[in-house]
Amino acid sequence: MARDLPSRLWMDLTTEDFATRDMSGVVAVLPVAAVEQHGPHLPLSVDARIGSGVLDAALAMLDDDAPVLVLPQLPVGKSDEHTAFAGTLTISHQTLARVWFDIAESVHRTGCRRILFVNSHGGQRALIDIVCRDIRVKLGMMAVNAAWFSMVRQDDLFGPTEAGHGIHGGAAETSLMLRLHPDLVRPSAIANFPPVTIAWEDAGSTLTAEGAVGFGWQAQDLHPSGACGDARLATADAGGILLDRSAAALARLIGELAAFPVERLQRSPGFPPGLGAAA
Numbered sequence: 001m002a003r004d005l006p007s008r009l010w011m012d013l014t015t016e017d018f019a020t021r022d023m024s025g026v027v028a029v030l031p032v033a034a035v036e037q038h039g040p041h042l043p044l045s046v047d048a049r050i051g052s053g054v055l056d057a058a059l060a061m062l063d064d065d066a067p068v069l070v071l072p073q074l075p076v077g078k079s080d081e082h083t084a085f086a087g088t089l090t091i092s093h094q095t096l097a098r099v100w101f102d103i104a105e106s107v108h109r110t111g112c113r114r115i116l117f118v119n120s121h122g123g124q125r126a127l128i129d130i131v132c133r134d135i136r137v138k139l140g141m142m143a144v145n146a147a148w149f150s151m152v153r154q155d156d157l158f159g160p161t162e163a164g165h166g167i168h169g170g171a172a173e174t175s176l177m178l179r180l181h182p183d184l185v186r187p188s189a190i191a192n193f194p195p196v197t198i199a200w201e202d203a204g205s206t207l208t209a210e211g212a213v214g215f216g217w218q219a220q221d222l223h224p225s226g227a228c229g230d231a232r233l234a235t236a237d238a239g240g241i242l243l244d245r246s247a248a249a250l251a252r253l254i255g256e257l258a259a260f261p262v263e264r265l266q267r268s269p270g271f272p273p274g275l276g277a278a279a
């Protein structure tokens with residue numbers, strides 16, 4: 001176990017630090033985010049800023065000798081649902097999947113066998129799932145897809161409607177920004193941006209944006225502002241609660257991943273020798 005890592009930042013180690021250690025027990029954390037419009041009241045940097053804030057808070061909760069190395073954040077993600085709004089940056093799903101996989105392959109070359117995607121952008125969860133499977137199949141690594149918004153309760157803070165529909169620049173993200181970077185929030189532009197999915201749900205529709213039956217939406221299909229949710233419900237206090245919950249959930253996950261027996265990930269089904277496929 002590499003319990004004597006000189007830094008938690010991958011970039012700050014030397015090549016000798018890697019070459020002289022058994023890296024198999026280290027959790028490599030890859031923070032992935034997005035640079036995309038978040039309505040009139042928030043900057044394009046929301047997902048990158050929140051992702052960094054949650055990860056920093058989670059790292060502060062870990063023991064000093066936790067076997068964790070944080071890779072440099074990849075702030076630009078797949079944001080093609082926001083291309084109708086100026087300023088949005090996006091990378092195609094083909095290119096981004098390739099970049100993420102290539103980084104995992106570089107991590108694998110050090111002997112590291114665990115990679116954790118810490119994601120803060122809802123629009124790329126499906127792509128991370130696909131890449132994690134690819135990493136498992138082709139590299140034999142434990143690859144995990146985690147996002148703060150999928151790991152914590154929000155309904156007790158903002159109510160069930162906002163928790164279910166406030167998926168972009170609503171109460172949750174605005175609260176976290178008020179807590180982490182209040183200077184980047186424009187209070188005069190805070191408003192209610194109710195997505196059309198609330199009316200659909202009230203009418204008994206089967207269609208949803210994020211639930212069991214999704215569809216390939218663009219942000220303007222849900223609300224013309226580009227935001228979804230009631231940002232008026234946001235407070236810095238609620239942001240602090242979300243930050244603590246998210247960080248605790250992520251810290252727990254990192255601990256579980258460090259303890260995961262990677263030898264469970266076998267190349268063959270485990271038949272006696274001679275009966276199964278060759279390993």
Ligand SMILES: [Zn+2]
Nearest residue numbers: 046047169173
């Ligand atoms: Zn966001």
